[in-house]
Amino acid sequence: MKQVLWFRRDLRITDSAILQYVKDEVLPIFIFDKNILNLLSKDDKRVTFIYKSVLNLKKQLKEIGLDLAIFYSTPKEVFSKLKNEGFENILCSIDFDDYAKKRDDEISKIIPMQTFTDSFITHPNDCLKADGTPYKVFTPYYKNLSFIWDSYRLEEFKANENLKLISFDYKFIPALEEMNFTAQKLPDFLEKSADELLKEFEQKIENYKVDRDFFDKNATSNLAVHLRFGLISPRQVFNKIKGLKARNENKEFFIRELFWREFYNYILFHFPRSEFENLNGIDVNWNEDEEVFQKWCEGKTGVPIIDAAMQYFNQTGTMHNRLRMIVSSYLTKNLLVDWKKGERYFASKLLDYEASSNIGSWQWAASTGADSVPYFRIFNPYLQSAKFDKEAIFIKSVLKELKDVPLKQIHSENGVQSNIFLDYPAQIVSIEFSRKRAILEFKRANNEKN
Numbered sequence: 001m002k003q004v005l006w007f008r009r010d011l012r013i014t015d016s017a018i019l020q021y022v023k024d025e026v027l028p029i030f031i032f033d034k035n036i037l038n039l040l041s042k043d044d045k046r047v048t049f050i051y052k053s054v055l056n057l058k059k060q061l062k063e064i065g066l067d068l069a070i071f072y073s074t075p076k077e078v079f080s081k082l083k084n085e086g087f088e089n090i091l092c093s094i095d096f097d098d099y100a101k102k103r104d105d106e107i108s109k110i111i112p113m114q115t116f117t118d119s120f121i122t123h124p125n126d127c128l129k130a131d132g133t134p135y136k137v138f139t140p141y142y143k144n145l146s147f148i149w150d151s152y153r154l155e156e157f158k159a160n161e162n163l164k165l166i167s168f169d170y171k172f173i174p175a176l177e178e179m180n181f182t183a184q185k186l187p188d189f190l191e192k193s194a195d196e197l198l199k200e201f202e203q204k205i206e207n208y209k210v211d212r213d214f215f216d217k218n219a220t221s222n223l224a225v226h227l228r229f230g231l232i233s234p235r236q237v238f239n240k241i242k243g244l245k246a247r248n249e250n251k252e253f254f255i256r257e258l259f260w261r262e263f264y265n266y267i268l269f270h271f272p273r274s275e276f277e278n279l280n281g282i283d284v285n286w287n288e289d290e291e292v293f294q295k296w297c298e299g300k301t302g303v304p305i306i307d308a309a310m311q312y313f314n315q316t317g318t319m320h321n322r323l324r325m326i327v328s329s330y331l332t333k334n335l336l337v338d339w340k341k342g343e344r345y346f347a348s349k350l351l352d353y354e355a356s357s358n359i360g361s362w363q364w365a366a367s368t369g370a371d372s373v374p375y376f377r378i379f380n381p382y383l384q385s386a387k388f389d390k391e392a393i394f395i396k397s398v399l400k401e402l403k404d405v406p407l408k409q410i411h412s413e414n415g416v417q418s419n420i421f422l423d424y425p426a427q428i429v430s431i432e433f434s435r436k437r438a439i440l441e442f443k444r445a446n447n448e449k450n
C-alpha cells in the first residue's frame with residue numbers, strides 16, 4: 001500500500017505515532033501551505049523557525065533511510081495529484097482548530113486519512129465526567145487523569161524500521177524568498193534544540209515554582225515553541241521531567257502547567273465555538289475605541305509595565321507568561337476591549353502561538369472562559385511590576401528612556417508622567433476608575449445585582 005506521511009506540527013522522528021503505525025511504501029511530506037502563508041507578513045519569525053525545522057526534519061529522516069518531499073502549494077492541490085499517482089492513505093497527527101478541521105475534512109474526501117493524538121498527551125474524549133459531559137474546571141479534570149499520578153513513564157512511539165521509501169522528487173526545496181518571506185533573526189533560545197533546552201531546564205527546575213513569575217529571570221523551560229511545532233512531544237517532556245531528581249513539588253508544578261496546554265486543547269475540542277465567542281455566554285459591552293486598542297498594541301498606554309511588555313513582544317515575538325497575564329488583564333478589564341482583538345494580535349506575532357492555549361488563556365484573562373479568573377480580581381499593573389520586576393530590570397531594558405528614572409516613579413501610577421525630564425505618554429484611563437468600570441460592566445453582563 002502506498003501511504004503518505006503528512007508532517008504538520010509534529011516535526012520530529014522520535015516518539016512519532018505516524019512513523020510507528022505506517023507500513024510498507026511511504027512518502028513523507030511537508031506542505032508550505034499557501035492558505036496559511038498568504039495571510040502572514042513577510043517578516044513573520046515563525047516561518048523562519050518552521051523553515052529551519054523542516055530542513056532539519058528532512059536531514060533526520062534521511063538518517064533513518066527515508067526523506068521528505070517538500071511542497072509549496074495548498075493541501076488540496078497536493079493531495080489531488082497524489083491521488084492520481086495511486087496513494088491510498090494519509091497518516092498525520094490530529095489538530096482541532098477551525099482551519100485544521102476544515103482542511104482535514106476536505107482532504108479526507110480526496111484520500112482517506114488516519115489521525116493520531118500526537119501533539120498532545122491525551123485525546124479530549126479520554127477524560128469526561130461520570131455523566132459523559134466534559135469538565136469546564138481545570139482541577140477536577142486534572143485529578144481525573146490518574147495516569148499522571150501513577151506513571152513515571154509514558155510509552156513512547158518507535159519508528160517502524162521496515163519501511164520502503166517511495167521514489168519521488170525529493171530535491172525541491174523552495175527558498176524562503178520564493179515564498180515571499182525574508183529570513184528573520186530569532187531569539188537565542190530558538191537556536192537551541194529541545195534537548196538542549198531541557199538540559200538547561202534541569203538546572204532551573206528546583207526553583208521553578210517560585211522563580212517562574214519573575215520576568216527578568218530566565219526560570220522557565222522555553223519549550224513552548226518546540227512543543228507547538230512538535231520538535232519534541234509533550235510525552236517526551238513529561239517523561240524527562242518525571243525522571244529528574246528534583247523535588248516533587250517543582251516537578252508536579254511543571255507538569256501541571258504542561259496539562260494546562262492539554263486542558264485548553266480539550267476545551268477547544270469540546271467547545272469549538274469558543275474560538276469565536278465567550279464560552280460562558282455572557283454579553284459584555286466592550287469598548288470599541290480603535291485608538292485605545294492601537295495604543296495597547298504599540299505599547300503606548302502610559303503604564304510602563306504594559307508598554308515594556310508590548311514593545312518587547314513587537315520586537316521579539318515572545319512574552320513571559322506573567323506579562324501575558326498582566327497585559328491581557330489590562331486590555332480586557334482596564335481598557336474593556338474585547339479579548340478577541342488581543343487574541344488576534346497575539347496570534348499575528350507570538351512565536352509559540354497555539355490556537356487552543358491562546359484562546360483559552362485570553363478567555364481566562366477576560367473572565368469569559370472555562371475556569372477563568374473571577375471578574376472582580378483585576379491585576380493592578382503597578383503592583384505587579386513592583387512585585388515581579390522590583391528593580392525594573394526588564395522595564396528599563398526595553399524602555400531605554402526610563403533608564404535613569406527612580407523605581408518609585410516607575411512602579412506608581414502617573415509616576416513617570418510626573419517626571420519633568422520625560423515626555424512619557426499620558427495614561428489612557430486611571431487604574432481605580434477603570435477597575436470599578438469593569439466590575440460594574442461584568443456584574444451587569446453576569447446578571448448580578450449590585
Ligand SMILES: Cc1cc2nc3c(=O)[nH]c(=O)nc-3n(C[C@H](O)[C@H](O)[C@H](O)COP(=O)(O)OP(=O)(O)OC[C@H]3O[C@@H](n4cnc5c(N)ncnc54)[C@H](O)[C@@H]3O)c2cc1C
Nearest residue numbers: 220221222223224257258260261321324353354357358361
Ligand atoms: C494571554 C495568554 C496567551 C497565551 N498564549 C499562548 C499560546 O498561544 N501558546 C502557548 O503555548 N502558551 C500560551 N500561553 C501560556 C504561557 O504563557 C506559555 O505557554 C509560556 O509562557 C511558555 O513559556 P515556557 O515554555 O517557558 O513555559 P513553562 O513555564 O516552561 O511551561 C512549560 C510548558 O507548559 C505549557 N504551559 C505553561 N503555562 C501554560 C498556560 N498558562 N497555558 C497553556 N499552556 C501552558 C506550555 O506548553 C509550556 O511550554 C498564554 C498565556 C496567556 C496568559
